[in-house]
Amino acid sequence: MGLVVSALLSACGGGSDDKSTAGTKTKQATAAPAQPAKPLDLTTVGTITGTIRFEGPAPEQSVAQLSGWSECSAQHPQGNPPAGDVLVADGKLQNAMVYIKDGLGNWAFAVPTEPATMDQKGCVFIPRVLGAQIGQPLKFLNSDPMAHNVHGFAQKASPWNISLSVKGTSRSVKVDKPESMIEIKCDIHPWMRAYLGVFDHPYFALSGADGSFTLKNVPPGEYTIEAWHERFGTRSQKVTVGAKEAKAIEFAFQQG
Numbered sequence: 169m170g171l172v173v174s175a176l177l178s179a180c181g182g183g184s185d186d187k188s189t190a191g192t193k194t195k196q197a198t199a200a201p202a203q204p205a206k207p208l209d210l211t212t213v214g215t216i217t218g219t220i221r222f223e224g225p226a227p228e229q230s231v232a233q234l235s236g237w238s239e240c241s242a243q244h245p246q247g248n249p250p251a252g253d254v255l256v257a258d259g260k261l262q263n264a265m266v267y268i269k270d271g272l273g274n275w276a277f278a279v280p281t282e283p284a285t286m287d288q289k290g291c292v293f294i295p296r297v298l299g300a301q302i303g304q305p306l307k308f309l310n311s312d313p314m315a316h317n318v319h320g321f322a323q324k325a326s327p328w329n330i331s332l333s334v335k336g337t338s339r340s341v342k343v344d345k346p347e348s349m350i351e352i353k354c355d356i357h358p359w360m361r362a363y364l365g366v367f368d369h370p371y372f373a374l375s376g377a378d379g380s381f382t383l384k385n386v387p388p389g390e391y392t393i394e395a396w397h398e399r400f401g402t403r404s405q406k407v408t409v410g411a412k413e414a415k416a417i418e419f420a421f422q423q424g
């Protein structure tokens with residue numbers, strides 16, 4: 169066996185092939201063929217629900233500085249709009265993205281056909297934080313009477329920079345590698361910022377105004393669950409979900 173492994177390693181080694189690639193090929197060559205992805209057994213799946221708490225006084229959220237951009241400020245007669253970067257109410261944090269980070273088996277997941285859509289309206293991205301599944305259509309829209317662009321700073325998939333210069337136009341973007349989270353900007357308006365999470369599974373959710381989130385149809389297993397927030401970083405915890413179990417968890421964020 170050792171000889172076979174080293175022969176294979178040298179056969180596919182050399183040059184810039186990294187070790188993980190060579191190792192994978194070796195494993196496939198010597199072990200049983202890779203199992204096809206299994207469909208979920210919906211009779212055993214459980215649920216992870218939870219709350220995102222914010223401990224201590226929350227910092228003020230930023231304000232979009234529209235001064236000097238009359239076409240944008242004209243849409244906000246009440247004054248500069250809040251950025252939406254810190255949304256805390258009653259000690260609960262909104263707009264945290266919660267997802268399974270690690271521990272999923274080789275499952276075949278259905279992919280939504282409904283596009284995950286991010287609009288530009290009133291010179292802000294709506295929603296500010298969006299999740300999508302790989303393979304799900306991903307659409308950017310401009311509902312404003314002026315030009316915007318969408319610059320996605322993906323680091324795993326290809327970054328993109330698209331122009332949406334006319335009201336009502338939309339463009340689709342393909343992100344084919346999971347990444348949480350991808351920063352998005354409009355290069356024209358410096359305050360315009362948003363975040364996109366792309367996942368290779370359906371277990372992601374954005375915390376609501378009450379800090380709550382739900383991950384449904386989770387197969388029994390042991391997982392690392394991560395919660396991400398644009399200002400306060402990430403928190404993670406291990407969670408074991410038994411068959412048909414409804415597991416309740418909590419994350420706590422603080423400033424600094």
Ligand SMILES: [Cu+2]
Pocket residue numbers: 291315316317354355356357360
């Ligand atoms: Cu813009």
